[in-house]
Amino acid sequence: MAFVGQPIKRREDYRFLTGKGKYTDDIVLPGMTHAAFVRCPYAHAKINSIDTTKAASHPGVVAVYTGEHVGQFGVPCGWQVDFKSGDTMKEPLHPLLAVGKARHAGENVAVVIADSLQAARDAAELVEVDYEELPAVTDAKEAIQSGAPQVHDDVPNNLIFDWEIGNPKEEVDAALSSAHHVTKLEFKNQRLVPNAMEPRSYIAQYDISFDKYTLYTSTQNPHLIRLLMCAFVLGIPEHKVRVISYDVGGGFGSKIYHYTEEALLTWASKEIGRPVKWTSDRSEAFITDAHGRDNVTVAQMGFDSEGKIVAFKAHNDANLGAYLSTFSTCVPTYLHGTLAQGCYTTPLINIDVNAVVTNTTPVDAYRGAGRPEMTYMIEHLLDTAALEMKMDPVDLRFKNFIAPFDGVDQPGYQTQVALQYDSGNYEGTLKRALEMVGYEDFRKEQEESRKNGKLLGIGFSTYIEACGIAPSAVVGSLGARAGLYEVGHVRVQPTGKVSVFTGSHSHGQGHETAFAQFVADKLGIPMDDVDIVHGDTEHVAFGMGTYGSRSIAVGGSAIMKSLDKVIEKGARIAAHKLEAAVDDLEYAEGKWTVKGTDKSIAFGDVSLTAYVPHDYPEGEEPGLDFSSFYDPANFTYPFGAHIAIVEVDKDTGKVDLKRFIAVDDVGNVINPMIVEGQIHGGVVQGVGQALLEGAIYDESGNLANGSYMDYAMPRADDFPFIETDRTVTPCPHNPLGVKGAGEAGCIGATPAVANAVMDALLPYGVKDLQMPLTPERVWTAMNS
């Protein structure tokens, strides 16, 4: 293992550092036109008429389309979650352009295509829409009350489905009613705006010579976009569409989904016979990129007199926005309720969910997706319970942890909520984090500082998550309308250079480096001889993209399968050349050697032989080129312990994050530098939710803070250096032993910070705090 485990510097960095990255908006095609959208300014409005006459005659305008031109078809939802009763999920049409009615501020009403962007934007101003504003509802809990405005005529009470998981509610209620202590919290896990730094950007082109479409798109999963757009939206043949996503400037979930603009531009490119580009500006991004979180929660946890958890129950009203985005329905259910075990031995659990439509931007998976919401619930309950029961939050966790298990000698842990954890050592990460923070010393310092009127606080979060979502048959039985395997294709070139095609997609994660590390190690060749190709449906056979921290765990495993096949076939060719039996050969350091001899043949010689098969094993096919599909046996379950130390300013309520310690266990690590970078970024996004971020809708249903002047993005001077370490508990069911690291930081961090603020405010007896913990909210809580 020469490369795996090393902090190899990233190969992709040179192009990014020199301004040579290739993001979609950087691409210019001959004859390209530009699109501008007319968007509904109201949260809910009847569209009486649209007059495009003036816009169409504006100089430079090529075409103006409304919903009447495009037709009544829409983008699909990728996951069907049915009602408890068995009734089918409500699935309102999500049209490419609104027809008759618009259901959230920012919804597409018309599109103007022109020779220049300026002409398109100027003409879009000339489209005259006669709106009749309707009453709007933006809060999930309010939306299911009787008399609330109805978002869709075919969704009674705005309820898409109700759902529950776990033990029977009566059993859980009985355990709660006889518990020694019950902690109850009611809060809103607030709506977040993903804010990838690169705004969404698309270019669609129709080539009449080959009757073929090309869509350049800033997406996290090009193959799925192609599949959804071809089969479920436009009805065009999949093999006549190429989807390309070169460099993508961050995703965090928001670029997983199939957006209406992608399909619309693809359709329009054939209508006008010219390429058409649209790049979102930031104001559009705020109101059209799928948002994250937004649950109204009531949660209760019961304890016995020793502090053992006896039951956990929660009800969630999950806001899905105006339409069902691609994975919106699985976020508050199968990515949320199934994590309710946490890393504790809780014997009785019931999670109950209403999925609700409102007059807001659609909500879908945002970094962590369901798991941060559940982790916040459990971990905030635990620290609150510790305060109420006057117990140490650390002791409370140690009393309730599931004992360590490796998933090999000890079996996986069967939860009360369907999942079976693969391997874990939850107390291990907390012990390490406590060492790093110097817990006992901190408590002494805190006590001293309280005497001096300083408000220091410490908060904990020991989280678990589920990544590499799979296997396909299981997720299919739960409503997924896609498989969740991955494809890894290894093409050994005649010269021994290796092209690897992965269905995973990098939008900052560094696949070109990390994937090359394990490929080079496995084949015993230099990393420079390995190229990682992704993001082009014409090159990569198929793939399910990157989200849910799945790239290495699922995508990497698929590549490993193909590498095994390469070595296996290579051995047959080597055996022929060496005049030895296959069983007598061993493969190491880039060559096959006859065991116990110095007779060997190098990888490059075997690959050349495979393509110039003159002296060749009889019956063996030429070539050295394998593709594999890998469908995981189980999810992977990373976990960790996060500790935050904060100081609250008594006079202003401002929270200062003094230290943040993150000890994560993501299984085996291919590139520790990249893993740490993922943790840093995730932690800061998680802290962003705790202290800074939150979408605010005004009474009329408009996003009141839809710009960087108004939405509090985390900035460099909001943070100290993040202190990281890790333990390693390998995943027992995939060939690399990896679990995934993309979301861990964002899942663990939020409750640690919120808990630390609560701890700091102990002298004020403040328990009920609603995120984000802005100075105003904290000061008000202290002074009320």
Add this chain to the structure above:
Amino acid sequence: MEITINVNGTSHTKEVEPMVSLATFLREELRLTGTHIGCDTTSCGSCTVLLDGKAVKSCTVLAVQASGKEVTSIEGMATNGELHPIQAAFKEHHGLQCGFCTPGMVMTTADILKNNPKPSEQEIRHGLEGNFCRCTGYHNIVKSIQHAADNLKS
């Protein structure tokens, strides 16, 4: 209007509309697409370039305002394919992930270190307040700038 701007050492004379921003001029007229546009409120800093040696957000400078001046964009930082010490420090210390904010971060760093060759951690963090990064949590960007300061001193 006809304008003449020296960009990365080369003089360009072009006809532009008065409303065209310097960022758009660089991207669309000169095809220097390393300068990125991440917002519409002069907040995110992805479009930062040096104008007569001083960091500016090129989305909020009109191309006509830059006429007669010298612009350095990210494409002007490396010399003969060799990374500038700031760029090298970002690579060495993993100061970038998706790369979209990176050009702006590098150009802002050039300005920070020009004015303060030995910045403290807090001075670096303060100096970055006009540049957003959603990937790195700023941790490795701050480290990269600390090392870039060392590289430039030696």
